[in-house]
Every structure is written in C-alpha cells, then in structure tokens.
Amino acid sequence: MAGAGDGTLEREVGAYAASRSGLLEGVQAFQAWLEDFGEASAEDDLRLYETLEALRHDRLTVAFVAEFSRGKSELINAIFFAGHGRRLLPSQAGRTTMCPTEIFHDAESERPYVRLLPIETRRTDIPVSEYRRDPIHWVTLYLDPADPEGMAETIAEIVRTKHVPLAQARELGLAPQDGSTPETVEIPKWRHALISFPHPLLEQGLAILDTPGLNAIGAEPELTLNALPAAQAVLFVVGADTGVTRSDLEMWNEHVARLARRGDGQGVIVVLNKIDTLWDELRSREEVEAAIERQRQEVAGILGVDVAQVFPVSAQKGLVAKVRGDEALLARSRLRALERHFAEAVLPRKRAILREAVHRGVGDQLDNARSVVGGRLEQARAQLNELRSLSGKNVAVLEDLLKKARAEQATYLRHLQSYQSSKRLLQKQARELLAALSLERIDRRIHAARVEMAKSWTTAGLKRSMRTLFDGLLEAMAEAEARGLETRRLVEAVFRKFHREHGLPPLTPRLLDMGAYGAELRRLHEEAEAFRRSPVTTMTEQSFVIRKFFVSLVAEARNVFFRANEEAEDWLRTALAPLARQLKERKQLMERRLESLRRISESRQTVEARVAELEAQCETLERQLAELARIRKLLDYPGPAELAAGGRGPASSPARGA
Numbered sequence: 001m002a003g004a005g006d007g008t009l010e011r012e013v014g015a016y017a018a019s020r021s022g023l024l025e026g027v028q029a030f031q032a033w034l035e036d037f038g039e040a041s042a043e044d045d046l047r048l049y050e051t052l053e054a055l056r057h058d059r060l061t062v063a064f065v066a067e068f069s070r071g072k073s074e075l076i077n078a079i080f081f082a083g084h085g086r087r088l089l090p091s092q093a094g095r096t097t098m099c100p101t102e103i104f105h106d107a108e109s110e111r112p113y114v115r116l117l118p119i120e121t122r123r124t125d126i127p128v129s130e131y132r133r134d135p136i137h138w139v140t141l142y143l144d145p146a147d148p149e150g151m152a153e154t155i156a157e158i159v160r161t162k163h164v165p166l167a168q169a170r171e172l173g174l175a176p177q178d179g180s181t182p183e184t185v186e187i188p189k190w191r192h193a194l195i196s197f198p199h200p201l202l203e204q205g206l207a208i209l210d211t212p213g214l215n216a217i218g219a220e221p222e223l224t225l226n227a228l229p230a231a232q233a234v235l236f237v238v239g240a241d242t243g244v245t246r247s248d249l250e251m252w253n254e255h256v257a258r259l260a261r262r263g264d265g266q267g268v269i270v271v272l273n274k275i276d277t278l279w280d281e282l283r284s285r286e287e288v289e290a291a292i293e294r295q296r297q298e299v300a301g302i303l304g305v306d307v308a309q310v311f312p313v314s315a316q317k318g319l320v321a322k323v324r325g326d327e328a329l330l331a332r333s334r335l336r337a338l339e340r341h342f343a344e345a346v347l348p349r350k351r352a353i354l355r356e357a358v359h360r361g362v363g364d365q366l367d368n369a370r371s372v373v374g375g376r377l378e379q380a381r382a383q384l385n386e387l388r389s390l391s392g393k394n395v396a397v398l399e400d401l402l403k404k405a406r407a408e409q410a411t412y413l414r415h416l417q418s419y420q421s422s423k424r425l426l427q428k429q430a431r432e433l434l435a436a437l438s439l440e441r442i443d444r445r446i447h448a449a450r451v452e453m454a455k456s457w458t459t460a461g462l463k464r465s466m467r468t469l470f471d472g473l474l475e476a477m478a479e480a481e482a483r484g485l486e487t488r489r490l491v492e493a494v495f496r497k498f499h500r501e502h503g504l505p506p507l508t509p510r511l512l513d514m515g516a517y518g519a520e521l522r523r524l525h526e527e528a529e530a531f532r533r534s535p536v537t538t539m540t541e542q543s544f545v546i547r548k549f550f551v552s553l554v555a556e557a558r559n560v561f562f563r564a565n566e567e568a569e570d571w572l573r574t575a576l577a578p579l580a581r582q583l584k585e586r587k588q589l590m591e592r593r594l595e596s597l598r599r600i601s602e603s604r605q606t607v608e609a610r611v612a613e614l615e616a617q618c619e620t621l622e623r624q625l626a627e628l629a630r631i632r633k634l635l636d637y638p639g640p641a642e643l644a645a646g647g648r649g650p651a652s653s654p655a656r657g658a
C-alpha cells in the first residue's frame, strides 16, 4: 500500500514492528544485565538466546484461502502492492496456479528473489518445511524492484504448468480425479514458491500466504495442518458473481471453519469479493447497496459467521483506484474498510501474543532477578542497621549479635536437608512424566501403524490405522498432561514453602505447561477426523492422498511429542535452579555476616569502615534494581490495556518457532 493510503495498515504494522523492537531491546538489556551481575545457568542463557532469535525472526502471517478464481491474488495486489502501479502477482481467469506462494522479506538475502520448489519433489515424503532449510532444492530467480514489468514477468513463473504422461502424474498424486484416463495431464511446474521482496510492510515482518484452490490444498496437507493454523489471520474469499458455491463451502468446512471457531485469537475474515459485478448503471446506488447487503447477509448465514465478519469489496476496482489515485472509485470498492478491520482487529492482538511469548520465555528469570537483588538489598540494609546500633562499640550487644547469627546459621543448615528431600521427590515424579512422553514408545506406535498400513491397501484400512494410532497418541498425551500438572504443583509448593518457612525472597518457578501440546495434538486429531470423514477420501483412487496426508500428520504429531519432551526435560533440569542458587547465596551471606561481626569484635575492622562498605553495596544494588525495573517496563509497554483493546486474550499455545 505504498500508493494512495489512509495509513491505518501502515500505522498498525509500524506499531507491531515498534513493539517488537521494544521487546528486543528489553531482552537484550536483560542479557547484558545478567552478564554483568547475574548468575544465569547455561539453560537460562539458552532460553534468552532462543527468545531473542524468535523475536528477530517473528513474522506476522496473513493467509488468503479460497477456491481458485475468487480473486485472492488480485486482493493481495490491491491491498499490498498497488504502489507498484501494476499487478505484481499473476491474476487471471480460468485455471489458476496450484502453487502456494509466500511473500515476505528475507533480510538475509541481498537481492529480492523468487524461489521455486519443483513439483517432482512430491515424489518424496519430505515436507516442504524440510526443503525450506536447504536452498539447493529450489530454483532461484532474482528480481529487480526498479523494473516492475520484468518483476511481474519473473513472478508469473509461479503459474507455469507442463504436460506429463498419466503415469507420472499419478506418481505425484496429481492424476485427474474424475476417473478419466487421458494420455497426458497438465500439472503445475512448481510445488511451492517463496518471494522475498523489499516492501515497507514486509520489511516490518508481515508475510503473505497465497494459497491455491481446494484441490491443491488437499494435495498438500502441510498447508492445512501447519501453515493455516499458524497464520495470524486468514482471509476467506468468495465471489459476489457466484455466491457461496458447493466447493466454496467444502473449502470452508474442511479448512477454515475450525480456525474460525478456535478461541485463541486467530482472526478469520470473510471477504465477499467482486461486488463490482453487482454494480448496475440502470439501478440506483441505494438498490445496488441493498443487493450487496443482502448477499452479505446470505454469505454470513451460510458460513455461520457474524455479518460484521463479512467484508464486501471489489479487489479489482480497488487496485485500479489506487493505481490511478481515484478516491471515489476506491470508496466504492470498499477496500479501506477491510484494511482497517485487519489493521485494528488483527494486528494489536498479534502484538499481545508476541509479548506473551517473551514473558513466557524470560518473564520468570526477570522476576527472579528482581526478587533476588531485592533480597540482597534487604539483607544489606538489615546489617547496616545492626551495625549502626553498634557504633558505641557496646561489647555486650556485639556478643549478642554473634550468638544470634550463629543460631540462624544452624537453623539454615537444617533447612537445606528439606531441599534435598524435595529434590528427590521431584526426580521421582519427573521420571513418570518423561516415560509418558517417551519418543521410543511413540515411535513404536507409529511403526506399528505403518506396518498395518502397508498391509491394507483399502481406504477403509488406511483410515482404521490412522484412527488407532491417534487414539494411542492422545492417550499418551493425556497421561503426560496429568503428570505434568502434578509435577508443576509440587514445584510450586516447594517454592512457596521456602519463601514462607525459610524466609527466602519470593521466587517464581518457571511453569511447565503440557496443556498446550495436548491442545495441539487434539487439533491434529480433529484434522485427521475431518479428513477421514471428508467425501474426497472415500474413493479408493485417493489412497495416494491419504497416505500423503497420513505421513504429514504423523510427522506433525511426532513433532509435538518431540517438542513436549524437550521442554519437559529442559524444565526438569532447571525447575529448582533458582531455589538452589538462592540457598547457596543465603549461606554465603550468613558466613560473610558472621565473619564481619567477628572481625569487629576482634577490633580488626572498625564499625565505620564496615558501614561505609555496606552503604556502597546498597547503592550498587539500588542501581541494579532500577535497571531491572526499566527492563520490565520495556517488556510491559504498552501493557495489558493493549490486550483489552485487541479483544480476546493471547494464544495459550506456544507460537510455532517462538
């Protein structure tokens, strides 16, 4: 939208980028603070580093989903690329591309590019996400932003097709589905396209996913299982010229409706495109408006969404209007209302989600650092008061203090034993948690399902194996969730006990939440069930598709267990660490206090010298606390009000890769 614009979208994307760099600054400042004053463990360091990386690479993805020819590509052109004065993405009538296209800005590449993954890679079971890691499998074409013509020409490569013998099409799972057996089949040349492009919105972290129609989405299960659920917003497009067709509805039911029902803040926006086909010079504006409104109501009714969620627009007229600077036409295209909704309803929520992720990543470390420094300051001040009362060098009082300090030390050493027994208890519970998540067990189940599948070539058999496997996986995850909850309660109780009974500063244990993984697995299960029931998969012809789906699904599910396992192990290693560090520090403090009282009583140090020392210490600690408060502010700003403004709360599941 570098062209005519009211700036709402730019402003909100800018706010998102600013919020991200504020968070980055905060986390980096905390990292520096820890280097100077803290005693972070290797695991804590790693967590900080990972949070920073996730922040640096965070993208805000908007997915455009619809049957082909509804005007997705045109809509993307109109919303984002009108500034180029022409169509950037190929938008054409009739058969369109099968190739999902991602548009973003790759800061690591010096030149803008189009990267294309050959369709032949479908022969392997390797998902696109794997291929992404290795540019060698992709064909790279470079783009010259100074030459919009040439750029559009290069980008047009993504819609290329070719003719191959039927057998080869079959091998790729791209044989015609109507039962016909032509000699050759026209298939897309590319499986997936990545476009890196210097555009202000993309540079700030926006990414666009343009998906092909229903058939192609079914052919790449990764899109449904992975890419769409991960997107922050999904725009579902229908055409005013056709209304909601059967295949639109199928698309909605199978791939979008579930996302719209999800309560975790993902925005699903329905676009009623091509309203210009209802414009009619022979009817009054009011009549045309009424016709559009009627269709809007109808679309909302059929899809089962709120009317306010349906946006009538004309992408084509909107693009023309922006290119020509025609404000009247732009108003008629209603494109702005859609852009504003996207900017105001989706982006602020995304910001809140990002902040949540950072808080999950380093919030407890920061809280604990503040608590620990606060505790040190408290101790130093108490000693200071103690010594000030001694300034007359009252020997009796000094003896008294020494005696008290020794008694406290003895009590403290007894407390340490209770720490050891808590630790043993935790380790016992941890073993049970890890057993439930054991990848070996999961792999055995997966292997068994694969053997079953190899034996059964019927669709029904394949579906049965899929079901058995998922039932087993869900059971294992439920067990892990229950154990995880128990373990978490135990750790919380231990922390509370040491604060209440042993006077340690209040520490926040890092929380272990297996629930998010459970939710993710249940979502995959839902996808699997929907797929099992869908009419497409009842044809034996489709066993290829089912196999493909199964492979992706299982890879996803295994990945959920893998990540859950990693998190649980990492958590168990570090759960008690803040407490252990505090216990050690408390011990050292007591020793130092005793030592200083001893030296004073032996007249090796004057009370005044020790007081001056402690005063300097207090000052340093106060400065450290102020810096930590500043960091906290950076991570909080603009704070919870943003959440309220953004509507529903942040996602409870961990953002992918975050």
Ligand SMILES: Nc1nc2c(ncn2[C@@H]2O[C@H](COP(=O)(O)OP(=O)(O)O)[C@@H](O)[C@H]2O)c(=O)[nH]1
Binding pocket: 066, 067, 068, 069, 070, 071, 072, 073, 074, 075, 090, 091, 092, 093, 094, 096, 273, 274, 275, 276, 277, 313, 314, 315, 316, 317
């Ligand atoms: N009348 C009209 N046609 C449109 C509009 N948007 C797209 N089209 C046309 O619909 C066809 C398909 O558009 P395209 O963007 O390729 O659809 P996609 O397959 O969903 O990406 C093209 O011929 C476009 O010119 C619109 O707002 N009004």
Ligand SMILES: [Mg+2]
Binding pocket: 072, 073, 074, 090, 091, 096, 097, 210
């Ligand atoms: Mg398209």
